[in-house]
Amino acid sequence: MTTLKVAVVGSGPAGLYTAEALIKQAAALPQPPSIRVDVLDRLPTPYGLVRYGVAPDHKSIKSIAEYLRKVLEHPDVGFLGDVHLGDDVSRDDLLACYDAVVYATGAMRDRHLGIPGEDLPGSYAATDFVNWYCGHPDIDPAAFTLDAESVAVIGVGNVAVDVARILARDPAELRGTDVSQPVLDALMASKVREVHVIGRRGPAQAKFTTKEMRELGELPGVDVVVSAAEADLDAFDPTGGSAELAVSDRRVRGNYQVISGWAGREPTGQARRLTLRFWLRPVEIEGDQRVRGLVLERTRLDDQGAFIGTGERETLAASMVLRSVGYQSVPLAGVPFDERAAVVPNVGGRVIGPDGEPLPGEYVAGWLKRGPTGVIGTNKSDAAQTVRCLLEDLAGGPGPGDSALPRAGLLRYPEPGADGGAGSPLESVLSGRGVRPVTYQDWLRIEAAEAALGESLGRGGRVKLAGQAALRAACFPPET
Ligand SMILES: Cc1cc2nc3c(=O)[nH]c(=O)nc-3n(C[C@H](O)[C@H](O)[C@H](O)COP(=O)(O)OP(=O)(O)OC[C@H]3O[C@@H](n4cnc5c(N)ncnc54)[C@H](O)[C@@H]3O)c2cc1C
Ligand SMILES: NC(=O)c1ccc[n+]([C@@H]2O[C@H](COP(=O)([O-])OP(=O)(O)OC[C@H]3O[C@@H](n4cnc5c(N)ncnc54)[C@H](OP(=O)(O)O)[C@@H]3O)[C@@H](O)[C@H]2O)c1
Secondary structure, X not given: OEEEXXXXXXXXXXXXXXXXXXXXXXXXXXXXXXXXXXXXXXXXXXXOHHHHOOOOOOHHHHOHHHHHHXXXXXXXXXXXXXXXXXXXXXHHHHHHHOOEEEEOOOOOEEOOOOOOOOOOOOEEEHHHHHHHHOOOOOOOOOOXXXXXXXXXEEOOOHHHHHHHHHHHOOHXXXXXXXXXXXXXXXXXXXXXXXXXXXXXXXXXXXXXOXXXXXXXXXXXXXXXXXXXXXXOOOOOOOOOHHHHHHHHOHHHHHHHHHHHHHEOOOOOOOOEEEEEEOOEEEEEEEEOOOEEEEEEEEEEEOOOOOEEEEEEEEEEEOOEEEEOOOEEOOOOOOOOOXXXXXXXXXXXXXXXXXXXXXXXXXXEOOHHHHOOOOOOOHHHHHHHHHHHHHHHHHHHXXXXXXXXXXXXXXXXXXXXXXXXXXXXOOHHHHHHOOOOOEOHHHHHHHHHHHHXXXXXXXXXXXXXXXXXXXXXXXXXXXXX
């Protein structure tokens, strides 16, 4: 029996769907190899954005972690948490220890607006705000004090909708979620009364999905407001294209139905107000010591359908600005990277080298492969495609003992009698560097500590530990 050893870097949905597909698809090969999959993550916790991106009040989506848990519990899968590709291990280490490596490190960097004032105190990337309310260990649990009465959220994608909802929602409703206690306390003390969500184009071009939109209108204690003029599909688009989209595109049609239901409605005096604005692009964030306002320019489409600024400006009073204009992947040391598209260049998941040929043994999945779009489920079919390529390369590659690769990109079939499923091939490299990985058992201790914390706080469920030190203390208690 031969053992195929694969390292998957990243334990988000893409990484774990890749591990699952490897197990399933390898078992279905005519001569199934035994398989060992190590899933590495720079964090001590698995699940990527399912844990640190999906909003805490979206409990049913977060429960995808229960499905992904089964992948990590498979006997042929190992978890190596707290291992950073770049700092703790290199690409060369992985290629030396494994037959194949699948990079699935997502897209955690915010995109920049490139406008004056972007770096003023009070102007934040939504990535940081999301990390904060999700308890990401990269960010100080005390990083945000919500003392702004009026907040502007730039962008009309689902992340903008998430952050606007978290800001507008009655924080008492978050008691029953896993939100960490310092974050809940900060939300309870929030002074935010007005949240403005700003789209540079119109309702027909907004990226959010209808279910997420509709939820905004169902928040108790929140007035949702949109002006009739900005909701009008023809007012800023003389081509009729927006109105056409609202007929032909199911998502746009759904969004438009929800938005037009709010259009022109008078606020009813609720405690908080969420205002949707369209056809306004940010040109400057104003302020001296901190953010005071957001300067916006009216936009429209011209007769040819080109997006233009009209020169007409308005200033929105806001002392906090959240820039929610998309995520970006970061390059991994030594791994090819397309700076323009911010993805690892690939064809169907095969990493492509500078000569345009696939690199043997290197693959990519998820947001790092196709950019930051799509829902969690999109990563499943995407990972399956990558794994199909990997196993095709194995099946088409040279057998044990054959020396020459018949073509670039093929994988060598593992040698017979190679070590079986026990232990990680990376073990000696890590121990030689004094790196102690967080195992799945260690992670279970974090989960148990979070359950105990929730119980002790009377919060009715698991509550996230706040900060790096607390996570570390939970997974490596003194007796281990
Ligand atoms: C704020 C937000 C909310 C979302 N909410 C939803 C939702 O409600 N429903 C939905 O369907 N989709 C949602 N999505 C989309 C969904 O989260 C993504 O489709 C999905 O997480 C992408 O999976 P991924 O595995 O490629 O990346 P990620 O989930 O980001 O996983 C990447 C993993 O790689 C690790 N990593 C990064 N760099 C390294 C390194 N150098 N070495 C080792 N490990 C590394 C990271 O720690 C992380 O665990 C949301 C996205 C965001 C940004
Ligand atoms: N509940 C869920 O299912 C859920 C929750 C969160 C995230 N997600 C998914 O995660 C992915 C990422 O979401 P996202 O919201 O970060 O990205 P997104 O969907 O790409 O939205 C980005 C928004 O930023 C705007 N924008 C970009 N550059 C701008 C600029 N310079 N000035 C003003 N506005 C600008 C875009 O407008 P233009 O269109 O004009 O460029 C768009 O409205 C999406 O696929 C999303 O569906 C899903």
